[in-house]
Amino acid sequence: MARKKIIAGNWKMNMTPSEAVELVNTLKPLVANDEVDVVFCVPAIDIIPVVEAVKGSNIQVGAENMYFEEKGAYTGEISPNMLVDAGVKYVVLGHSERREYFGETNADVNKKVLKAFEHGITPIMCCGETLEQREQGVTMDFIRQQVKVGFQNVTADQAKTAVIAYEPIWAIGTGKTATTEQAQEVCQGIRQCIAEIYDEATAEAIRIQYGGSVNAATAPDLFAQADIDGGLVGGAALKPDFGKIVNYK
Ligand code: PGA
Numbered sequence: 303m304a305r306k307k308i309i310a311g312n313w314k315m316n317m318t319p320s321e322a323v324e325l326v327n328t329l330k331p332l333v334a335n336d337e338v339d340v341v342f343c344v345p346a347i348d349i350i351p352v353v354e355a356v357k358g359s360n361i362q363v364g365a366e367n368m369y370f371e372e373k374g375a376y377t378g379e380i381s382p383n384m385l386v387d388a389g390v391k392y393v394v395l396g397h398s399e400r401r402e403y404f405g406e407t408n409a410d411v412n413k414k415v416l417k418a419f420e421h422g423i424t425p426i427m428c429c430g431e432t433l434e435q436r437e438q439g440v441t442m443d444f445i446r447q448q449v450k451v452g453f454q455n456v457t458a459d460q461a462k463t464a465v466i467a468y469e470p471i472w473a474i475g476t477g478k479t480a481t482t483e484q485a486q487e488v489c490q491g492i493r494q495c496i497a498e499i500y501d502e503a504t505a506e507a508i509r510i511q512y513g514g515s516v517n518a519a520t521a522p523d524l525f526a527q528a529d530i531d532g533g534l535v536g537g538a539a540l541k542p543d544f545g546k547i548v549n550y551k
Contacts, residue, residue, distance in 0.1 A: 307525060307532040308465055308509050309548050310341035310364060310426060311539025312346070312394055322348035325540065326351070326355040332545025336360055338532065340548055342539070343394050346380050353389035361474055364392030364426065367400060369402070370413035384423035393418050394534070396452060397428045398471045408451035419460045426465040426511070427452050427535065433472035440472075442491045449495050458500040462507035466492055467534040473514025475536060479524075485512040486527035493529050518546035525550050 408460035513534030
């Protein structure tokens, strides 16, 4: 069975609540395409107004982070129940910016992935190498570790519904997209890794996105690759261009 493409915007720390509603209203008609899953991953404070603004459309709402505890004395954090109650269906976990600026480890990401599944939220787990790692030839070793630790104790049935975003750090926000060959090679390697952890059926079902300077010009080739099931889009998700990415065919 063919995997449905999933094209997600990662708004990062952009858009106030009122700007968010305005952006949704601009993008709504441009991203109306039921052939793909369309997800807007937005800042926590924008979730409630965005869930309201996307009502009746094909857009689903995701969060950009989540804590792995249920509740309690964790000032400033957002729990899985809060996200579920607000109408969130997806959560970006382990983005390289969270790892780099907020010290998130593979073990933290794993706890969050398990919590997301426990609450019926689909994780979009990010992985990706630095330029140095690519040049040292350890790209796949590094990513395999991120995936293997990130998926510890995740069942095959859960993994089948998960999304992994391969985002080479050197391609994020730099305008430097990985070549389609580079992106396909790593996404295929990630699928192979999932097959080793679980089985072929799980590897065939899991969706793997590419992310890193995806734009309307690069999306068609990237998304045509056998192991690339869509994209996680930063900068271009804040512009009408996102409509072209969603309608890449
Ligand atoms: P970018 O960001 O598209 O702006 O490179 C992608 C991401 O970090 O998810």
